[in-house]
Amino acid sequence: MLTGKQKRYLRKEAHHLSPVFQVGKSGINKNMLDQIDETLEKRELIKVSVLQNNFEDKHDLADQIAKGTDALVVQIIGNIIVLYRESVEKNQIELP
Structure with a gap:
């Protein structure tokens, strides 16, 4: 869980x-x-865009992706979902 x-x-x-x-x-x-x-x-932090022809709830989609990839949802803003997962091999982002 992120602070x-x-x-x-x-x-x-x-x-x-x-x-x-x-x-x-x-x-x-x-x-x-x-x-x-x-x-x-590879990247640890990515954005996923939800197109307007998708009628599912963005929060449900974010939860499905997070559960399927063991990632954490950082933010959902508009039609963009921001995901984070610490890399095992290429740890690039140092969290405060």
Whole structure:
């Protein structure tokens, strides 16, 4: 679980990032979760965009992705989900 200070720090770090994945009307599948998992291992902090043709709740989608990849939801703002997971091999982000 992240503290408020850690979430603020991660939001600051994620501000300049562009979304790496897009969730469309087909939703989330196993292949997408595997790709997000690999990307989190390399980058630790990513953004996922929810397209407007997806009618599922953004909070439910964020929870599904977080559970499927063992990540933490940092923020949901608009149609963007920010996810964080500490890397096992390439630990780049030092949390306060």
